[in-house]
Amino acid sequence: MEYPSIGTSDLKLSAITFGAWAAGGWMWGGNEEKDAIQAIRAAYDHGVTSIDTAPAYGQGASERIVGKAIRELPRDKVQILTKYGLRWDTTKGVFHFKSKDNQGQDINMHKYAGREGIIKEVEDSLRLLGTDYIDLYQIHWPDTSTPIAETMDTVSDLIRQGKVRHAGVCNYDATQMEEAAKHINLVSDQVPYSMIKRGIEKELVPYCIENRKSILAYSPMERGVLSGKIHPGHVFAAGDHRAGLFYFKDENLTRIQRFLDSIQPIADEKGVSLSQLVLRWTLAQPGITVLLCGARNATQAISNAKAIELSLSESEVSSITEHLNELRLNPDA
Structure with a gap:
């Protein structure tokens, strides 16, 4: 495993970090807690020491499961990444979207990162995770109803109190990062990035490289579509959010599979899976520091x-890129 430094800080994360969204079940058609715990522990045994979670993932379920999974692991050898500012239990802030919790009850998600909200959330997260500090604390989504200064000043207070070690953001553009960095030592931005979703390369990647901020790429497998295991006609479990997404439409699955077939010989020559080839190419891209990879079971985690x-x-990276450039998928079309 590789352990790159994050930003200009002394925080080091495993280059493959365990993404625990699906562990919470929410929006993924449920979960098996036992399998999720085994996956996290198997990942740790293979060098994945960093785990990314959030209160919203199962409305506390993911953080609770992560807490169970790491209970017997040495705390100083594990890096916990969690978030704040995506709420289902308040109407403050900015409405984000309608959803259902794991019990099928309607919930409304709001982006809210006001001071008192963050103070509540950090205490809840510490309790569920069974720890007294969070290695990297990240705002989940930009909250336009709260000044960035208020949000970042609050996290600065938490760092001084020892409850948080480092501050990051998620889904911020370069302008928002620049503003946040005026108020706190911002080390990272967690954003979606994959072979077929590369929009950040235009502005965010150059900003982060120039200002020595790390990019934590989430959904590098584009929610599983780049594994080559999801084909036209696939039926998703009830509650699985992927069913209506652009990349999972039959015509796009066909086009993506054609691309994956074109790079399969490279995976075969290397003796690796297609998924492993996809991940390694993604990590080789400029500015990408860490990949957040979800796993439903120990086999996937390993x-x-x-x-x-x-x-x-x-030359191999360039060859894959050439095949990729011929795909030309436009999710905004």
């Missing part, structure tokens, strides 16, 4: 961790 063992030459 496969993700072993992607780091793959070595790709510059």
Whole structure:
């Protein structure tokens, strides 16, 4: 495993970090707690020491499961990343979207990162995670109803209190990051990035490289579509949010599969899975520091961790990119 430094801080994360959204079940058609715990522990045994979660993932379920999974692990060898500012239990802030919790009850998600909200959330997270500090605390989504200064000043207070070690953001653009950095030592931005979703390359990546901020890429497998295991006609479990997404429409699944078939020979030559090849290419892109990889079970977690063992030459990365550039998928079309 590789352990890059995050931003200019002394925080080091595993290059493959365990993404625990699906562990909470919410929007993924449910979960098996036992499998999620085994996946986290298997990942740790293979060098994945960092775990990313959030209160919203199962409305506390993911954080609780992560807490159980790491209970017997040495705390100083595990890096906990969690978030704040995506609420289902208040109408403050900005309405984000309608959803259902794991019990099928309607909930409304709001983006809210006011001072008193953050103070409540950090205490809830510490309790559920069973720890007295969070290694990287990140705003989940920009909250336009709260000044960035108020949000970041509050997190600065939490750092001084020892409850938080480092501050990051999620889903911020370069302008928002620049404003946040005036109020706190911001080390990272967690954003969606994959072979077929590369919009951040235009502005955010250059900003982060120039200002020495790390990019934590979430959904590098584009919610599983780049594994090559989801084909036209696939039926998702009830509550699985992927069913209506652009990339999972039959015509796009067909086009994506055509691309994956074109790079399959490289995976075969290397003796790795297609998923491992996809992950390694993604990590090789400029400005990308860490990949957040979800896993439903220990087998998937181990496969993700072993992607780091793959070595790709510059020419191999370029060859994959050439095939990719022929795909031309536009989710905004």
